[in-house]
Amino acid sequence: MTLSPTAADPAGERLPAPTCLDDVKGWFFPVDQVLFDWFLGRQQELTEPGDLLEIGAYMGKSAIFAGGYLRPGETFTVCDLFDSPAQDDANSAEMRYSYSTLTRRSFEANYLSFHDELPAVVQGLSSLVPDRVAASSVRFAHIDGSHLYEHVRGDIDSARALLHPHGIVALDDYRSEHCPGVAAAVWAAVATGGLNPVCVTGTKLYGTWGDPGPVREALLEFLAGREDLWHGVEAVAGGQLVRIKPKGAVTTPPHPVSRHLPEEPAPEAVPEQPPVPAQAPPAPAAVRRRSPLRRFALNVLPPFVSKGFVRLRTALRHQA
Structure with missing residues (x-):
């Protein structure tokens, strides 16, 4: 039936x-x-x-x-x-x-x-x-x-x-x-x-x-x-x-199983994300090279003279 x-x-x-x-x-x-x-x-x-x-x-x-x-x-x-x-x-x-x-x-x-x-x-x-x-x-x-x-x-x-x-x-x-x-x-x-x-x-x-x-x-x-x-x-x-x-909650024996078990909810669809464009690696920073004259001043002249030379050279560059 x-x-x-x-x-x-x-x-x-x-x-x-x-x-x-x-x-x-x-x-x-x-x-x-x-x-x-x-x-x-x-x-x-x-x-x-x-x-x-x-x-x-x-x-x-x-x-x-x-x-x-x-x-x-x-x-x-x-x-x-x-x-x-x-x-x-x-x-x-x-x-x-x-x-x-x-x-x-x-x-x-x-x-x-x-x-x-x-x-x-x-x-x-x-x-x-x-x-x-x-x-x-x-x-x-x-x-x-x-x-x-x-x-x-x-x-x-x-x-x-x-x-x-x-x-x-x-x-x-x-x-x-x-x-x-x-x-x-x-x-x-x-x-x-x-x-x-x-x-x-x-x-x-x-x-x-x-x-x-x-x-x-x-x-x-x-x-x-x-x-x-x-x-x-x-x-x-x-x-x-x-x-x-x-005495408190009672542990019951197994129950007969219904043929109408609740359906498990379907997993939610995850929206597709647009592909992220690959980024070019950053360009290496330019290496600032010192002129031979400046290297000579820094390495040979006394500190107070070399510092004055650097300040004078910087001031002349800014005026140029």
């Missing part, structure tokens, strides 16, 4: 093609980029099988990043309402407030700026995902859809059914004050739903319904070598949870 290098929002505004991941709108912060890279990279090193899933894509920033870890034969499923009706008043109001410029065309144009093929796109409610994704087939799921408790609880239940036993789920907005329904659903899953938290950042909780011990120990070993990330371990709901936050 080929799209033009630009997309349009619902107002019809032309959006420039992204030349790097930072050009894509979204809230995918550096510390979470490091953790996505670590979890997905570790799964590749251990050759853990499974597909990828994202619920809530916005303009595609985190999907573009995660798509770089898709292996041959795997499927990446992305679900979002995009321009579809939300089918309930509360969800529709949230869509109008938070995502008024969201369109499927913008997401697809952004994604294809970095990857050759689109993911499997499910346009509609996240309740459609279990019908499109096989149970226990997913190794990494990113849940960043609705902020309403009922929908988030449903997304978490879906993730539990779809994840492989070793799978990791990243849950966004688990503590944000503007969406308490997400926090209620996430911590309920930890307290009573069998979700084992591995770590938290300022915006996301990462957990598993499998054994969190090996992955947590490997994560702590990784964090011990990072001078740009602070971490600490907390006891939560009978288990341990690693807290992570940045």
Whole structure:
């Protein structure tokens, strides 16, 4: 599928093609980029099988990043309402407030700026995902859809059914004050739903319904070598949870490369200068020769006599 290098929002505004991941709108912060890279990279090193899933894509920033870890034969499923009706008043109001410029065309144009093929796109409610994704087939799921408790609880239940036993789920907005329904659903899953938290950042909780011990120990070993990330371990709901936050600027892993790299400015043409004509070498200064009489006066006569002779000769020359 080929799209033009630009997309349009619902107002019809032309959006420039992204030349790097930072050009894509979204809230995918550096510390979470490091953790996505670590979890997905570790799964590749251990050759853990499974597909990828994202619920809530916005303009595609985190999907573009995660798509770089898709292996041959795997499927990446992305679900979002995009321009579809939300089918309930509360969800529709949230869509109008938070995502008024969201369109499927913008997401697809952004994604294809970095990857050759689109993911499997499910346009509609996240309740459609279990019908499109096989149970226990997913190794990494990113849940960043609705902020309403009922929908988030449903997304978490879906993730539990779809994840492989070793799978990791990243849950966004688990503590944000503007969406308490997400926090209620996430911590309920930890307290009573069998979700084992591995770590938290300022915006996301990462957990598993499998054994969190090996992955947590490997994560702590990784964090011990990072001078740009602070971490600490907390006891939560009978288990341990690693807290992570940045210490100054965070070094992010390599981003997918856009096919719309900015063009380097052409070097400015230097105007040709007219050739400078060669100058003839200066003529040698004329050598003034003294007359034999003057040389005799200077060399033989006493100084006071020779000086008087020179003055007399000069005065006579000027009168001539």
